[in-house]
Amino acid sequence: MTIPEIHTYLREKLPGAGLELVEAHPDPVIRVPAEAMIEVAGVLRDDSELHFECLMCLSGLETAEEMLVVYHLYSMRHGHKCTLKCGGPKGDQVVVPTVCRIWPTAEWHEREAFDLFGIRFEGHPDPRRILCPDDWEGHPLRKDYVPQEKWHDIPLTQRGYGRSREGGGL
Amino acid sequence: MSWLELLIAIVFGIGVLVFISLFSLVAIWFERKVSAHIQDRLGPMETGGFHGWSQTVADMIKLLLKEDIIPDAADRSLFKLAPFVVLAGSIAAFAVLPFGAHLIGTDLNIGIYYVVAVSSLVVIGIIIAGWASNNKWALYGAMRSGSQMLSYEVPIGLSLLVPILIVDSLSMQDLVAAQRGGFWNWTAFSHLPFALIAFIIYFWASLAEVNRVPFDLPEGESEIVAGYHVEYSGMRWAMFYLAEYANMFLVSGIAATVFLGGWHAPLPFLEVSVETNPFWHNAVGFFWFAGKGFLLVLIQMWLRWTLPRLRVDQLMHVCWKIMLPFSFANILIVSLWVVLAK
Amino acid sequence: MSELKELDIPLGASPEKISRLLADFEDVHGERLMVQMGPQHPATHGVLRVELVTDGEMIAEAKPHIGYLHRCFEKVCENLTWPQIVPYTDRLDYCSSMNNNLGFVLACEKLFGIEVSERVQTIRVLVAELNRIANHFIVIGTYGLDIGAWTPFLYVMQEREHILDLFDRLCGGRLLLNYIWIGGLSHDLPEGWLRQVRDYLDYMKGKIKEINDLLSYNKIFIERLANVAVIPAEVCIQYGLTGPNLRGSGVKWDLRKNEPYSGYETYDFEIPVGRGEVGTVGDCFDRYMVRVREIEQSLRIIEQAVARLEKMPRDDVKAAIPKRFTKVPEGEVYFRTEHSKGELGFYIVSNGKAKPWRVKCRAPSFSSLSVIPKVAPGLLIADMVALIGSIDIVLGEVDR
Numbered sequence: 019m020t021i022p023e024i025h026t027y028l029r030e031k032l033p034g035a036g037l038e039l040v041e042a043h044p045d046p047v048i049r050v051p052a053e054a055m056i057e058v059a060g061v062l063r064d065d066s067e068l069h070f071e072c073l074m075c076l077s078g079l080e081t082a083e084e085m086l087v088v089y090h091l092y093s094m095r096h097g098h099k100c101t102l103k104c105g106g107p108k109g110d111q112v113v114v115p116t117v118c119r120i121w122p123t124a125e126w127h128e129r130e131a132f133d134l135f136g137i138r139f140e141g142h143p144d145p146r147r148i149l150c151p152d153d154w155e156g157h158p159l160r161k162d163y164v165p166q167e168k169w170h171d172i173p174l175t176q177r178g179y180g181r182s183r184e185g186g187g188l
Numbered sequence: 189m190s191w192l193e194l195l196i197a198i199v200f201g202i203g204v205l206v207f208i209s210l211f212s213l214v215a216i217w218f219e220r221k222v223s224a225h226i227q228d229r230l231g232p233m234e235t236g237g238f239h240g241w242s243q244t245v246a247d248m249i250k251l252l253l254k255e256d257i258i259p260d261a262a263d264r265s266l267f268k269l270a271p272f273v274v275l276a277g278s279i280a281a282f283a284v285l286p287f288g289a290h291l292i293g294t295d296l297n298i299g300i301y302y303v304v305a306v307s308s309l310v311v312i313g314i315i316i317a318g319w320a321s322n323n324k325w326a327l328y329g330a331m332r333s334g335s336q337m338l339s340y341e342v343p344i345g346l347s348l349l350v351p352i353l354i355v356d357s358l359s360m361q362d363l364v365a366a367q368r369g370g371f372w373n374w375t376a377f378s379h380l381p382f383a384l385i386a387f388i389i390y391f392w393a394s395l396a397e398v399n400r401v402p403f404d405l406p407e408g409e410s411e412i413v414a415g416y417h418v419e420y421s422g423m424r425w426a427m428f429y430l431a432e433y434a435n436m437f438l439v440s441g442i443a444a445t446v447f448l449g450g451w452h453a454p455l456p457f458l459e460v461s462v463e464t465n466p467f468w469h470n471a472v473g474f475f476w477f478a479g480k481g482f483l484l485v486l487i488q489m490w491l492r493w494t495l496p497r498l499r500v501d502q503l504m505h506v507c508w509k510i511m512l513p514f515s516f517a518n519i520l521i522v523s524l525w526v527v528l529a530k
Numbered sequence: 531m532s533e534l535k536e537l538d539i540p541l542g543a544s545p546e547k548i549s550r551l552l553a554d555f556e557d558v559h560g561e562r563l564m565v566q567m568g569p570q571h572p573a574t575h576g577v578l579r580v581e582l583v584t585d586g587e588m589i590a591e592a593k594p595h596i597g598y599l600h601r602c603f604e605k606v607c608e609n610l611t612w613p614q615i616v617p618y619t620d621r622l623d624y625c626s627s628m629n630n631n632l633g634f635v636l637a638c639e640k641l642f643g644i645e646v647s648e649r650v651q652t653i654r655v656l657v658a659e660l661n662r663i664a665n666h667f668i669v670i671g672t673y674g675l676d677i678g679a680w681t682p683f684l685y686v687m688q689e690r691e692h693i694l695d696l697f698d699r700l701c702g703g704r705l706l707l708n709y710i711w712i713g714g715l716s717h718d719l720p721e722g723w724l725r726q727v728r729d730y731l732d733y734m735k736g737k738i739k740e741i742n743d744l745l746s747y748n749k750i751f752i753e754r755l756a757n758v759a760v761i762p763a764e765v766c767i768q769y770g771l772t773g774p775n776l777r778g779s780g781v782k783w784d785l786r787k788n789e790p791y792s793g794y795e796t797y798d799f800e801i802p803v804g805r806g807e808v809g810t811v812g813d814c815f816d817r818y819m820v821r822v823r824e825i826e827q828s829l830r831i832i833e834q835a836v837a838r839l840e841k842m843p844r845d846d847v848k849a850a851i852p853k854r855f856t857k858v859p860e861g862e863v864y865f866r867t868e869h870s871k872g873e874l875g876f877y878i879v880s881n882g883k884a885k886p887w888r889v890k891c892r893a894p895s896f897s898s899l900s901v902i903p904k905v906a907p908g909l910l911i912a913d914m915v916a917l918i919g920s921i922d923i924v925l926g927e928v929d930r
Contacts (some may be wrong), residue, residue: 042861043862044641079879097788122768122900123768149930151597223680228684228685328565328911402750493680495678495750496679496748498754500910500912
């Protein structure tokens with residue numbers, strides 16, 4: 019099945035979910051509202067026509083206005099792929115339900131998305147940072163991220179070293 | 189005891205210590221060369237010129253000059269005590285090793301029994317080291333070592349019983365004297381195949397006693413990061429290392445004495461009898477004894493670089509379920525044999 | 531120990547059940563010990579910290595902590611132009627840098643719509659397979675070291691040195707190569723290089739048997755690995771284990787056959803799969819043996835690639851490289867390749883500029899490592915070492 023066909027199929031199965039097909043290059047993407055995410059994920063994994071048993075990748079993505087979680091799914095049985103996006107506007111804290119009870123591999127990927135983007139995953143069994151230290155401030159992969167000056171007395175920026183200018187040698 | 193005897197005893201004691209040190213020096217270099225050539229490389233080549241013969245000397249000097257680091261929360265007195273206990277356990281047993289016809293510290297009439305008893309001190313030393321380091325990995329190593337060495341004492345004792353039954357004495361010189369004449373008189377080749385099996389069991393169990401691969405779990409480097417001596421550095425660590433090589437020679441020496449004819453030559457004409465020349469009698473005897481011990485040490489090194497290590501439950505399985513039944517069966521059959529032969 | 535942490539909740543078990551298990555455990559077994567394995571540890575293949583709660587020698591809980599080697603690859607990519615990212619991909623899994631390059635470059639070529647010539651594709655396959663062999667040698671050697679066999683490590687390192695020499699003559703680097711570029715390659719094959727690859731193939735005949743004799747079929751080695759840390763196929767798929775780990779559990783799945791790229795569909799090779807020959811399907815031995823057999827299959831592919839290249843006329847390997855990367859198509863793509871350690875995926879988002887908007891690297895070791903809390907409870911510490919070695923992680927990839 020191609021992604022538009024998957025979208026149509028899902029619309030029939032879950033008419034109230036509010037799924038949208040978003041055109042993109044080279045393949046379209048299905049946009050899922052956060053409230054419907056778990057239901058949609060369950061159908062995607064368990065329905066025999068779809069059978070997306072593999073979550074290939076789960077990434078955080080920051081666009082101009084939104085903070086999104088991108089899911090890339092694959093079905094070993096049928097050989098088709100699907101891309102989902104779920105998220106919210108950047109202004110407030112973006113909360114997305116966790117899919118790690120459906121695809122356990124998502125557990126660590128979601129921790130990484132939280133660590134680097136600040137997207138909170140509701141219901142995650144272990145919501146702590148994974149790559150950065152536990153007491154790190156800020157979410158590094160955001161476009162507006164400014165590193166803290168020091169971390170445990172280790173300077174991270176030129177200001178942390180006590181210099182007022184950025185750049186200009188050591 | 190007269191002053192002369194005391195003097196001779198002291199000289200012999202010093203001689204044994206010198207032998208152990210020299211042996212360790214050579215053995216450590218030799219191990220590095222053996223391991224290198226097995227692994228298709230060269231090993232030490234630079235220090236001293238010819239194939240790096242003085243590499244160990246250089247290492248010893250370096251270790252002597254190292255800073256003495258003791259972890260803050262370690263139990264200081266026990267921490268310092270442990271290497272000495274381990275070394276003492278090994279060295280004490282050298283007192284009854286017959287290096288030659290008259291080259292023996294003291295020919296106790298319970299020689300073998302003394303050796304087995306005293307070398308158990310090593311276990312205590314290792315456990316002290318593991319505990320005093322205040323390090324969980326060291327504790328793992330110590331516990332593993334304790335259980336391993338205690339378990340393997342049993343097959344060692346049982347397999348040593350076989351030559352004792354055959355020769356009917358616990359004294360080391362008696363055991364050697366009963367094997368004179370040629371290699372066909374050696375205990376390992378008499379009462380075939382049972383004494384040979386006893387020798388093989390003794391050899392493998394003694395590998396476990398000295399913590400060598402495949403039984404080097406207590407210092408299983410890739411798992412518990414050097415195990416019981418992980419917190420030791422510098423000269424303290426060197427003492428553990430020295431003790432390991434002393435132990436290696438000790439168990440090889442015991443195997444040579446009890447199973448392989450001691451200081452006797454494999455063929456009678458290769459010996460010098462005591463009437464001909466007592467000095468050469470002893471010297472040649474020393475050569476044969478040290479040669480046999482060294483050969484067994486070489487085999488131990490060879491095994492280290494060839495085999496992987498056993499897991500702790502597999503180790504226990506080998507000891508209790510394989511070596512022990514064989515040892516018991518051995519003793520039974522050999523004692524029957526000895527009684528019926530009389 | 532008064533501050534004993536709760537068990538990590540395995541999926542499906544209720545908290546009441548877990549606290550009951552905890553209470554039983556403590557009554558019968560007494561105190562449990564929390565030990566840190568790492569971050570400096572000879573057997574964790576990098577800076578990995580595993581927090582173990584052990585009951586004697588048996589592990590009750592294992593919690594990996596990563597991030598000690600995090601070098602902000604994804605953030606750095608947002609400040610580099612597209613071709614400048616390729617050397618950074620080398621450093622993800624530093625043991626098989628050609629495969630990393632290939633994964634990223636193919637993703638970019640799909641997004642930008644670039645097609646390369648057949649010769650470039652064949653060379654890419656050849657060097658990727660050479661690097662796969664080099665990587666598997668490291669895995670085999672270090673696995674032997676973890677189990678206590680010191681010698682095979684040096685033997686396989688010697689075999690690997692020949693491959694690194696080949697790479698040295700090809701592009702100047704031994705480990706971090708930056709060879710496969712977007713739209714082509716950085717260097718064409720030097721004169722006589724193919725003959726040297728042929729010599730290497732001849733040299734390798736019989737070497738696999740040597741390694742098998744020394745290590746793979748050694749009784750003690752088998753005892754240490756058989757029936758240890760069995761990972762069933764469903765758990766593999768659920769936790770995202772791919773590559774030799776998935777094949778070791780009996781699933782015949784290889785992206786080179788199932789989703790071919792760069793001309794892999796034209797090569798004749800087999801997919802080794804774990805058969806449970808000394809224990810259960812999916813134990814450590816199966817995962818290890820799949821890698822040994824993959825080396826043989828890679829040698830087959832290299833032989834075919836060399837035969838083709840000898841007949842092909844030389845062409846310009848940089849012909850398809852765009853002159854400028856300042857205006858590229860917008861869009862996003864997720865492309866995955868069969869890396870030595872599993873499925874390496876790159877999710878790249880382009881907004882038409884010279885620098886990417888987002889690059890996400892889906893590293894195979896990252897997902898492989900996440901299975902440890904599920905599989906480790908019940909193993910002995912020695913088995914933990916065997917497990918970590920068998921799932922073949924490299925922290926460069928895990929932490930990026």
